[in-house]
Amino acid sequence: MTGRNTAAGKELMSIVERVESVIAAKQTMTDDIAAILAEAKHRGYVPKAIRHVIKVRAMKPHDRQESEAIIATYLHALGDEAESPLFRHVNQMAVDVTSREEVAEALKSLVPSNGSIIVEAGGKGVKLTRDKDGHVETHDLSTPWPAATGGQAPAPGRPSRPTAKPAEAPDVDGDGAEALGREAFRANEPVIRNPFPFGDDRRPRWDLGWRLESGSDGMGPGTGQA
Template identity: 50%
Template sequence: MSKREASTIGRNTVSGRQLQDFVERIERVREAKKQLNEDEKLIFAELKAAGFTPARVRDVIKRRAAKPADVEEAEAQLDMYLHALGMATETPLFRSVGQMSVDLAARDEVIAAFKLLVPTEGEIIVKVGAQAVRLYRDKNGEAQAEDVVERPKPASKAASQMPERPKRDVPDVDAAGAKDLGRVAYRENQPITSNPFPWDDKRRSEFDAGWREASGTDGMGPSE
């Protein structure tokens, strides 16, 4: 306490009554705040009983009290952080932009919004409709946007070649065994073209002979 306060504040003095008035006003405000807090608890209890989640309602109230620009920036940062941590394969903002069809005016608005997210060093590639757009910062730190021109990829040799036919498993049997396989093939309702032996393999003709013998035809169609 200063000397001035000690000399002017006393019981039943003007300063004393003024101080008491301040103290009582603060106490009344605190009592009112306490009552309001109790009222708020009752409201949250009612909304919880009605099926609402108090924590989410608090988020809504906090959001309503915030500036729109602050809310947008916070959501964009959260999306980027979740994506960076692998908790989201694609940010919701990127996904929604890629899926929607936008006109020229909306496209400019989307690009303007993404410019706020461009890092100091690096770039962002985003598809606005069907067009990819590169967002970056120039040497003066200003965010810039330009369309990405995708160069056609040269066709690979593998893609231009005909796919190889799968190799057949050639049975390890002699000529008599090949003929038996032909008979079995017919009995199992397999066509004569199911012959597993290569064209230059002598066992191929034995397979065909066995198939024809079992079928009683030449393999070209039903017997007359």
């Protein structure tokens, strides 16, 4: 005989109610986010842009660089970008304007078949890749790629699921928090992985370290940078 009062029925009901509870909590979170974005819109911000910023901040640095480089290359191919990534890169070098094309072609000649090279100048880099047909594509890197170690660039991955209990914040001072932020960028961690809770004075210092290591000016809100 089956029914709600049986052992199997009670177990199934427990599972169903747990799922329903999570769905209800998710709906509450969705409503809260909508309310925050509505307030932001009222204050003059663009909700769609805020959602995009949140998505970008959740990306690993190298995934973000690759995405931006591909978009720039595609825009150039469509005629929506005045210069290719390679020409913008050569422009940072101490090269006469009339020699830019020769330098660009010389760099392309160094790319092996079915391989790639990374050239750095002005603190930034450009990745040149040759396909099986011999065509060379160029991608901007907003910050230099890690030093070659024989490995490949990290592939995009799914963001880890949040744990039920947040990890304890590292036992360091402000300088230590900044150093951890720098280490996090070098480890390809997204900026949203800040281990310090909101309201902690060390949280903006971690953000500062991450941004400075990424090559930006580090002048984020609450960093004390002028």
